[in-house]
Amino acid sequence: MKATGSLPAGRSKFKIYRDKLLAPYIQVPVLGWLAGLLISTLLETFIGPYLAMVLGMSDVPALFGFTVVLKQPVLIPGVIIYLLIIYVLPIAIGARLTKSLANYIAGKLQQYPFWISAVIHIVLLYVVINTWAVMNDYRVLLAKLIMIAVIVTLSLNVINGYMGEFSCSHPGFIALGAYTASIITVLFFVNDSVLGAALLPPVLAPFLFPVALILGGLMASLFSLLVAVPAFNTRGDYLAIISLAFTFIIKSLLENLQIFGGARGFMNQPNLATLPVVFLWTVLAVWIINNFVRSTLGKALNAVRDNETAANAMTVDTKKTKMTAFMFAAFWAGIAGGLFAHVMRYVNPGSFGIKKLAEVLAMVYFGGLNSVIGSIVGAVGFNLLSEMLRPLEIFKWIIIPLLLILVMIFRPTGLIAFKDFDPKKLLRAKNKKEEDK
Amino acid sequence: MRKCIVLLALVLILPLTALSAAGKAEVKVIKIGINAPLTGSIPKVGEGTKDSAEMWLSDIDKAGGLEVGGKKYKVKLVIEDNESKAASAVKANTKMITQDKVLIIIGPQSSKQAVPAGEVANNYKTPMISPWSTNPKTTLNRPWVFRACFLDPFQGRVIANFVTNQFHYTKAAVLYDIASDYPKGLAEYFKKAWEKLHGPGSVVAYESFTTGDKDFSAQLTAIIHSDAQFLFTPQYYNEVALIVKQAHQLGWNKVITGSDSWGSAELVKLAGKDVYGDFFSTHYAAAGAKGATKVFIDRYKAEYGYVPDDVAALTWDALNLAKTAIQNAGKLTGNIDTDRKNVRDALATIKNFKGITGEMTFTGNGDPIKSAVIVRINDKGQFTFFKQVKP
Numbered sequence: 001m002k003a004t005g006s007l008p009a010g011r012s013k014f015k016i017y018r019d020k021l022l023a024p025y026i027q028v029p030v031l032g033w034l035a036g037l038l039i040s041t042l043l044e045t046f047i048g049p050y051l052a053m054v055l056g057m058s059d060v061p062a063l064f065g066f067t068v069v070l071k072q073p074v075l076i077p078g079v080i081i082y083l084l085i086i087y088v089l090p091i092a093i094g095a096r097l098t099k100s101l102a103n104y105i106a107g108k109l110q111q112y113p114f115w116i117s118a119v120i121h122i123v124l125l126y127v128v129i130n131t132w133a134v135m136n137d138y139r140v141l142l143a144k145l146i147m148i149a150v151i152v153t154l155s156l157n158v159i160n161g162y163m164g165e166f167s168c169s170h171p172g173f174i175a176l177g178a179y180t181a182s183i184i185t186v187l188f189f190v191n192d193s194v195l196g197a198a199l200l201p202p203v204l205a206p207f208l209f210p211v212a213l214i215l216g217g218l219m220a221s222l223f224s225l226l227v228a229v230p231a232f233n234t235r236g237d238y239l240a241i242i243s244l245a246f247t248f249i250i251k252s253l254l255e256n257l258q259i260f261g262g263a264r265g266f267m268n269q270p271n272l273a274t275l276p277v278v279f280l281w282t283v284l285a286v287w288i289i290n291n292f293v294r295s296t297l298g299k300a301l302n303a304v305r306d307n308e309t310a311a312n313a314m315t316v317d318t319k320k321t322k323m324t325a326f327m328f329a330a331f332w333a334g335i336a337g338g339l340f341a342h343v344m345r346y347v348n349p350g351s352f353g354i355k356k357l358a359e360v361l362a363m364v365y366f367g368g369l370n371s372v373i374g375s376i377v378g379a380v381g382f383n384l385l386s387e388m389l390r391p392l393e394i395f396k397w398i399i400i401p402l403l404l405i406l407v408m409i410f411r412p413t414g415l416i417a418f419k420d421f422d423p424k425k426l427l428r429a430k431n432k433k434e435e436d437k
Numbered sequence: 438m439r440k441c442i443v444l445l446a447l448v449l450i451l452p453l454t455a456l457s458a459a460g461k462a463e464v465k466v467i468k469i470g471i472n473a474p475l476t477g478s479i480p481k482v483g484e485g486t487k488d489s490a491e492m493w494l495s496d497i498d499k500a501g502g503l504e505v506g507g508k509k510y511k512v513k514l515v516i517e518d519n520e521s522k523a524a525s526a527v528k529a530n531t532k533m534i535t536q537d538k539v540l541i542i543i544g545p546q547s548s549k550q551a552v553p554a555g556e557v558a559n560n561y562k563t564p565m566i567s568p569w570s571t572n573p574k575t576t577l578n579r580p581w582v583f584r585a586c587f588l589d590p591f592q593g594r595v596i597a598n599f600v601t602n603q604f605h606y607t608k609a610a611v612l613y614d615i616a617s618d619y620p621k622g623l624a625e626y627f628k629k630a631w632e633k634l635h636g637p638g639s640v641v642a643y644e645s646f647t648t649g650d651k652d653f654s655a656q657l658t659a660i661i662h663s664d665a666q667f668l669f670t671p672q673y674y675n676e677v678a679l680i681v682k683q684a685h686q687l688g689w690n691k692v693i694t695g696s697d698s699w700g701s702a703e704l705v706k707l708a709g710k711d712v713y714g715d716f717f718s719t720h721y722a723a724a725g726a727k728g729a730t731k732v733f734i735d736r737y738k739a740e741y742g743y744v745p746d747d748v749a750a751l752t753w754d755a756l757n758l759a760k761t762a763i764q765n766a767g768k769l770t771g772n773i774d775t776d777r778k779n780v781r782d783a784l785a786t787i788k789n790f791k792g793i794t795g796e797m798t799f800t801g802n803g804d805p806i807k808s809a810v811i812v813r814i815n816d817k818g819q820f821t822f823f824k825q826v827k828p
Contacts, residue, residue, distance in 0.1 A: 062536045137535040137561075141528060252647060255616045264572070264618040265523075265552065344527055346553035349616065350648075351523055387528065393475045393518050 027430045028095045032102035034124045036094030041131035044086045048135065055082055062138050066388035099431075106429035117427050126279055133275060140275055142387060144343045147282040148336050149379040153363045154289045154372065155332035160361075161369035161417075162293050163325045164305030166236065169227045169243035170333050170360050172250035173220040175352035177334025178341035179254060181216035182269050185209065185342070190268050194259060202270065209272045213281070213338040220334030221327040223250070228326035232319050235308075247357060254349040265348030273342035281339060285332055290372045290421050292328060301325055302370075362400075366407055368414030372421040378414065465771065466511045467503055469759060470533035472544035472554060477521025479673070481703055482546050482569070485749035488741050490514055490543070493756045503760060506768035519545050519554075526550035530557040530565075538773050541565070541759045541780055546748060548572035549618050555582040562774065564781040566758060568751035571697070572622060576803030581781055583803040585755040585792070586720055587828070589619075592696055593626030595718045595809045595826045597634055600667060600694060603824075607635045610642035610665030612656055612680060614672060617648050623671035623696050641665050657684050671696040678707035685711050692716065700747040705818040712814050720747045720794040722812045722822035730793040747794070754792035761787060795825075 048060045055078035061068045064087070065079030109117040133139040152174065159167045187195045189205045200208070223246075230242045255263045292298050300321045303311035312318050341347045359382075367378015385403070389396040407415060471490050475483035494514055502509035515537045517529035526545045533539045534557070542558055542565040545551045551570035558565035559579040566583045567575055571592060576582045600606055609631050613624035628640050642663040644656035657680070660668060670680055670693060677699055684693065695717035704712060723734055723744050733753060737745040745753075762784035763769075769776050790797045790805075797805035811824040 059536060059538065062532065067532075067536075138528075138532045141531045145524070145528075252616065255647075262618075263616050263621050264574070265549065267552065267556070267574070344524060344553055345556055346523065346527075348523060348549060348618070350549060350618075355522070390518055390520070390525070390529075394480075396518075397476060 024096055024099070025092075027103065028099050029102050029106045029430045030121060030427050031106050031124070032095045032098050033091070034121065034128060035098040035102060036091040037128045038124065038131070039094035040087050040090040041128055043090050044135065045131055048086060051082060051085060055079075057082070060135055062136060063142075063384070063388050067391050070389075070391040103429045103431040106427065107431070110428060114424055118423060121427055122283055126276065129279065130275060141343070142383070144273065144275060144278045145340075146380055146383045147278050148339050148343065149360075149363060149383050150282055150376050151285040151332055151336040151339070152360050153367060153375040153379040154285060155329040155336070156360055156364050157367075157369065157371070157375045158289065158293065158301070158325055158329040158332075160364055161371070161375075162298065162301040162305065163322070164302075165231060165322075166240040167227065167243045167326075168240055168357055168361075169224070169246040169330075171352040171354075171356040172247040173224060173330040173333035174337035174340065174356070175250050175254060175347075175349065176220040176223055176330075177213075177216035177337030178347045178352075179216075179260060179266065179337075180219040180334070181212045181338030182266055182341045182347055183260065184212040184215060185270055185272065186266075186268055189270050192268055194261075205270055205272055206277075209277070209342075213335050216338040217331040217334035220330040220337070224326040224330030225323070228323045231322050231326065244357075247352070247354075251349045251353055254352075261348070263349060265346055265350075267346040269342050269345045269347075271342070271345065273339050278339055278343070281335060285335065286372065286376070289332065290423070293372065294420065297321065297324060362404060365414055366404060368411075368417035368419070371414070371417050371419045373419055374414055374416035377416055381415075465769070466513045467505075467763065467769070468513050468515055468537055468539040469756070470530075470537065470539035470542040470544075471514055471516040472519050472526060472529050472533070472542055472550075473516065474521040474546060474550070475516075475518040477519075479521055479547065481701060481746075482748050483518070483521075485746055486544065486546060486568070486752045487516060488737070489745065489749040489752040490516065490756060492737060492740060493753060497760075503763065505764055505766070508769075510769065515539055519550050521547070521550070523550055523553045526554040527557055530554045531561075534558065534561045534563045539563070540763065540773070540776055543568065543752065543755045543759060546570065546752075547619070548575060548622075551575045551584075555579055558582055562781075563777050564759075564762070564784055566755040566784075568755040569748050572618065579803065580785075583758075583784055583799070583805075585751050585758060585794070585797070585805065586697075587807055587809055588804060589622050590626045590630075591828060592718055592809060593623055593628075594630040595811070596627055596669060596694055596696065597630035599716070599718070599811050599824065599826065600669075600692075601634055604667070604692070606666040607639055608641045608664055608666050609639065610644070610660040610663060610668045611640060612642075612644045612646070612653065612660060612668060612670045612672075614648050614650075614676065615645040617673075619698065620671045620673075621645075624669075627669055627671070651679060653680055653683050654687060657687050657689065660684075661687055661689050665691075667692040667694060669694050671698060673698045674701040674704040675707060677704060677712070681708050681711040681715070694718075697747055700812070700820065702743050702746050705814065709818075713816055713818060715814050716823065717812055717814075718809050718826070719812050719820075720810065721750050722810050722820050724815070724819035724821045726822070729791070733793045750794050754790075754794050754797070757792065758784065758787065758790060758797070761790060 052060045056075060057068060057078060061079060064083060069076050069079050129143055133143045156170050159165055186192050188200045189198050189202050191197050227243050227246050231239050260266045300316045303316050304318050304321050308318055363378045363382045366382050368374025389399055473483040473486040494512060497503050497512045502511050515533055517533060519526035519529045530542060533542060542563060544567060545554050546569040548570040551567040552572060552574050555565060555575050559581045562581055564581055566585055568585045570584055571586055571589045573588050576584055611624050611628060613620040615621055632639055642660045642665050644659055646653060646656060677695060681693055693715045697719040699717040700719040721730060726734055734745060762780050765783035766779035785799055785801055787799050795807045797807045799805055806828055808825050808827045810822060812820045813823040815821045
């Protein structure tokens, strides 16, 4: 009797303790968390290298020590200490100490137009990412690729999540954007053996880069009609097959276009996709896509997903809705492709095949359907995990699919699905009772 | 509660002090990065790379380290998996250069990873030797990127010359994968070389397929009905097995030739008797090898239980090139940028390096001058040396 009685008691004791530990953090606003992160990254910049040396590591662990630990398990205590001193404690203490100040500022900001608060938060977020990443270029590269993955995941979620169609055409859209943007920048700013001498001075490149990206996006949009028009009358498996065919068509088109390198790939893109550029495009993508899915048209997507006939009867123009969704999603996939091409500075058709498709689908379904936050979590989580587990070699390909299966079992629609992302609510001060609720 | 925290702190601090003591006593090591496709579509290539590198490291360890300028340094290999993907090869290279601070990188093997990864190495001014990448773009205009093998244009010429001189044939057929950069490039170079010898139109059948195709009967029928005297198919070993089997089923009984991508231990296992008597050009021949090459093959076989393919042999040579370059650099300053520069300069001027895949000389750029070998697959399924072709 005693044993059975003590078990729930112990559990509840742990629960009480946990609640006590977490209680102060419920009221920390986003601004406070950002302050904590900033303190943590600054701390790493200044004492990280010394601490790492003292703990027996050759350099600051790039990805929270995962790659280090998987190769040298001896360093596990060192890495744990490092993570505690550099990340966990500063973020926890920083967020707690700045809580009242952050709440005060956040409260003040609520009196001004929302964009001021948004800009401040975004700038702070950039400063955090930048301070973390510039420690070494490996992190910069990863940060860029992860942000590009966020754009891709979000745009695919518009079709697969919000509209509920199973589309496999995304690698094709990404490839179109990547090649179009690359061809434009190489044509104008690089002395290339195929496309000839640079037409414009390289000084102009950063200014015309957005134009190249947008043209890449528009190209993808245009081609997306090839999938969108058949989608008027087909759904489900049939659309999946059509869109899969589209991906293969684009891939073999590029393989046979000898002028752009064919299967050997196209290279020499100028180094234009720097960290701030990629960050800005990602913020723009998140903002615009979030507004799109929360607009009337975005709600129409959900109506089409839930019951097309009913939606049609309720004055939703399903054809227009489908076309817009495909073109809109393809546009952002194209932008992501353009950025990807300029980060890698090499594109080949082989990168946009079935492997890419599996990757983007996994990110969407891992993160969560019908959710902007879910997409961000999915893209960041999947990419970080995939990179952190790379030292495990073949076991990585057992662990990641296993995780996906587990997610599908316990959360069939993904980690954070069907959640509305309201930036105004997110950035609010957390110390008062929410009156308007 | 407080006791618990104090205890926790003590437990955490204990290894800290032990480690900091160990950190001070640590000797300086030379780090060499290996960028290999351990998973993905060609894991056998990754396995050969890794096995070869580990055998090389055990030699260095046995000798007590690598001697540079009278001092012995321990060598550490940083092995990264590039998943046979271009993006991952770039990530792996960036990580090894900026995070692990390797002195030199060996790999990636396939051109589709070596071309973008070479860009990274060149940008960060880190020497890189790709053992197996035969695409000219890998080293083109990149002073920091080297290779341990010959180039595709040379190999195309070698096959064309060999068939002309050996069999006096004048009509060729080519079957290649248009979606894969290596076969496609080689098919083009071969066609160019062949038409230079026998005039335009002498390649009577030039058929292509797409990666992943398993049925080649349409292309092979066209080839059989042309008046081609032999078939050249620069495919990877798994595809070669399917191609030769189907060709024989359709009634093809003439010679089939290939390129260095045939040279895997798996080829004979998959294709069986169908490849007996065929030829391909490659970097070295395992059966009938002499001298240092034989020693390497025997040791490798004893260690890992299979005959090393050309990837393993070239990786071995690339590592020894790196070793020679580090030793020729004279000394290690401890400043990684200076050391990388010294190693690159030493590497670019290596003369008459005796590798197990032949003698190599670098003349300032990243491509060695070295000869190719024509291999015949004999009636026992062994790769036997047939002929050496000098550049």
